[in-house]
Amino acid sequence: MTPDDDQLFRDVCAILERYRPAHVQLTPATELSGELSIDSVAAMDLIMEIEDKFGIDIPINLVSDLRNLQDLLDVVRQQSEGR
Amino acid sequence: MDVFDKYALVSGRHSKVVQAGADPFGVCVNQVLSATRGRINGRDTILVGTNNYLGLTLDPECRDAAIAAIREHGTGTTGSRIANGTYAIHRELEQDIAEFMGRRSALVFPTGYQANLGMLAGLAGPRDVILMDADSHSSIYDGCRLSGATVVRFRHNDPEDLDRRLSRLADQGECKLIVVEGIYSMLGDQPPLAAFAEVKERHGAYLLVDEAHSVGVLGEHGRGAAEAQGVEAAVDFIAGTFSKSLGAVGGFVASDHPKFDVLRFCCRQYMFTASSCPSSVASVRAAFRRIREEPELRQRLWANAGALYEGLIALGFDVCSANSPIIAVRLPDEETAFWAWHRLLEGGVYVNLALPPGTPNGVCLLRCSVSAAHTPDEIAEVCRRFARVAEELNRSGTTQVRLAAHG
Numbered sequence: 165m166t167p168d169d170d171q172l173f174r175d176v177c178a179i180l181e182r183y184r185p186a187h188v189q190l191t192p193a194t195e196l197s198g199e200l201s202i203d204s205v206a207a208m209d210l211i212m213e214i215e216d217k218f219g220i221d222i223p224i225n226l227v228s229d230l231r232n233l234q235d236l237l238d239v240v241r242q243q244s245e246g247r
Numbered sequence: 248m249d250v251f252d253k254y255a256l257v258s259g260r261h262s263k264v265v266q267a268g269a270d271p272f273g274v275c276v277n278q279v280l281s282a283t284r285g286r287i288n289g290r291d292t293i294l295v296g297t298n299n300y301l302g303l304t305l306d307p308e309c310r311d312a313a314i315a316a317i318r319e320h321g322t323g324t325t326g327s328r329i330a331n332g333t334y335a336i337h338r339e340l341e342q343d344i345a346e347f348m349g350r351r352s353a354l355v356f357p358t359g360y361q362a363n364l365g366m367l368a369g370l371a372g373p374r375d376v377i378l379m380d381a382d383s384h385s386s387i388y389d390g391c392r393l394s395g396a397t398v399v400r401f402r403h404n405d406p407e408d409l410d411r412r413l414s415r416l417a418d419q420g421e422c423k424l425i426v427v428e429g430i431y432s433m434l435g436d437q438p439p440l441a442a443f444a445e446v447k448e449r450h451g452a453y454l455l456v457d458e459a460h461s462v463g464v465l466g467e468h469g470r471g472a473a474e475a476q477g478v479e480a481a482v483d484f485i486a487g488t489f490s491k492s493l494g495a496v497g498g499f500v501a502s503d504h505p506k507f508d509v510l511r512f513c514c515r516q517y518m519f520t521a522s523s524c525p526s527s528v529a530s531v532r533a534a535f536r537r538i539r540e541e542p543e544l545r546q547r548l549w550a551n552a553g554a555l556y557e558g559l560i561a562l563g564f565d566v567c568s569a570n571s572p573i574i575a576v577r578l579p580d581e582e583t584a585f586w587a588w589h590r591l592l593e594g595g596v597y598v599n600l601a602l603p604p605g606t607p608n609g610v611c612l613l614r615c616s617v618s619a620a621h622t623p624d625e626i627a628e629v630c631r632r633f634a635r636v637a638e639e640l641n642r643s644g645t646t647q648v649r650l651a652a653h654g
Contacts, residue, residue: 205604212381212402221412223397 172237179213180233192234220244269589271600281305282620287597293625295555295615296599300464300572301544302620303494306537309530313495316529324522328511332522340528341499347535348462348470348485350501352508356516357523359459359488362498364390365516366455366486367426371396376420378409378452380427380438382607387426387457393516396420403431403607406442413450423452429461429472433606433614435573437465437472444481455484463492464572469538469545493534495527548572548619551626555617558630562637567610575601576613576633584611587636594632 177190183200184190196202202210207230211222214236220243230236251258264271276294278286282302283294303309316336326332337355344353356362367390371377375396379387382403391398397420402408413423425447427438440456447454458471466474471487473479483504489497500510510517538544552572559576560566568575578584581602588600591613599614606612615629 203604205609208381208400212400219415221399221415223399224391225398 169237169241172240175217176214176233176237176240179210179217183210190233192232192237194233196230196232196236214240218244264585267585267589269592271585271588274592274597279305283618283622283625285597287592290593290595292592292595292597293621293629294597295617295621295629296597297618298460298491298616299494299618299620300460300492300548300616301494301534301538302618303492303530303534303537303544306494306534308537309494309533312533313526313530316525320525322526323524326522327518327520328522329518334522334525334528336525336528336532337522340523340532343532343535344487344499345501347468347539348487348501349479350485351503351505353499353501354507354510354514354517355523355528356498356500357520358496359486359490359498360386360389361516361520362486362488362500363387363457364393365510365514366484366500367391367424368393368395368516369510369514370394370453370455370484371422371424374420375422375424376416377424377426378412378416379425380404382431382433383426383428384432384457384459387428391426396424404436404438406439406446409443410446410449413446413452417450423450424455425452426455426457429456429458429465430571430573431607432460432573433568433601433612434575435460435568435571437461437476437569437571440473440476440478440481444478447481453483454481455486456482457486459486459488459498460491460573462487463534463538464545464548467542469542489527489531489534492538493531495530495534497523497527497531544619548617551619551621551623552617554623554626555615555629558626559615559633562630562634564633564637567612572617574615574617576615578611578613581611583640584613587640588613590636590639591632594635596629596632 276285282305324332341353363386371394373395377396377398381400461471463469473482484502486500489495565577567577601612601614603609
């Protein structure tokens with residue numbers, strides 16, 4: 165990870181903290197719906213929080229493809245660059 | 248792996264409530280007694296959750312029109328609008344709607360749900376961007392998905408958030424379509440349409456307002472939120488339904504856009520479905536007449552709504568809706584909400600139990616919808632039943648209804 169990637173990872177983890185059960189550790193491979201308590205509604209709230217934090221838009225067309233934390237990081241990076 | 252395994256969680260949650268004594272998704276009205284009463288579980292029940300805002304489902308004029316239409320045109324059309332399913336009455340209804348809404352043209356769909364699907368999928372394509380209010384109805388979410396457009400949500404009733412997003416998306420997509428509702432179905436709140444219209448003009452976007460809960464309910468002539476807020480000229484497309492204030496089944500979309508009628512050949516949800524049955528078409532035409540001729544219906548609706556709203560607040564309930572024909576009482580959790588809903592039903596009052604994910608911000612609601620046909624006695628009786636539930640909740644000590652509301 166570059167320092168920027170590392171910062172992005174930490175920022176996203178800070179937002180995900182609320183959904184993290186005590187025994188789960190956040191890594192790029194962490195499953196968003198399997199390991200974290202993120203259902204379809206929580207996912208929508210989470211996306212909006214991330215959009216606000218990074219000043220980006222994440223079309224909901226992309227949300228259903230997000231499986232793990234790495235997918236989410238990729239989308240945030242991609243949407244931030246596209247700005 | 249069973250094909251239904253994917254529903255295990257939902258199904259478990261459902262079994263839990265059914266074991267607790269009643270099925271909020273399986274209520275059966277065994278007999279319709281009036282526009283505001285039905286027999287449920289053998290009990291004469293006051294209905295306060297039907298969206299029958301003007302009580303027109305049993306209006307003699309609407310009923311007679313439907314019966315006459317069946318005698319004259321039959322029970323169904325057995326055809327789509329682009330084949331054999333366009334009767335003169337379909338065209339006449341579309342003209343009536345255009346006239347009523349003050350628009351150049353209107354398209355009728357067999358359900359309100361389909362009107363939204365058809366409108367969104369018809370207006371927007373894969374090269375466009377739809378910006379939708381986050382609290383939109385499922386039909387809007389589904390229509391957005393069908394369109395293939397890039398879909399971005401903005402914060403509920405937040406024109407500044409919409410503005411920020413439109414700025415960020417400035418060079419994306421060919422056309423931008425903003426979608427809001429005239430009255431939101433869960434909390435009865437209205438959008439700040441003038442502010443949305445200003446943002447829309449500045450960014451050169453189109454604005455679609457779904458007036459499903461507001462036609463016949465808002466505005467001097469009953470045209471909805473855009474009329475009530477004096478911004479009709481800024482609204483490009485209006486969607487509506489026949490299954491609420493108009494007392495039948497179906498939906499429509501209306502617009503002044505000169506090319507609007509191309510959707511008759513390009514909107515799949517309009518083209519590839521059977522057209523509305525004659526009885527619905529005829530009763531809706533009569534219902535529009537009734538709304539035009541009797542503004543007192545709307546006045547009665549709002550008087551009843553105000554009485555229930557004030558009554559429930561006076562009882563200490565956490566009423567989290569606007570003062571509107573949709574009155575939502577917030578309860579602290581799913582279990583309490585279900586228990587209160589069930590007690591009301593046993594006491595002869597039907598309201599909607601609304602739970603996440605169907606509610607905004609994960610709240611658990613007893614959702615009431617008021618009708619012009621409710622009598623003052625019925626509203627008073629509903630308040631008495633709610634009072635009993637409040638007493639029981641407070642006595643049980645597990646929940647302080649009062650505390651939930653005002654700290």
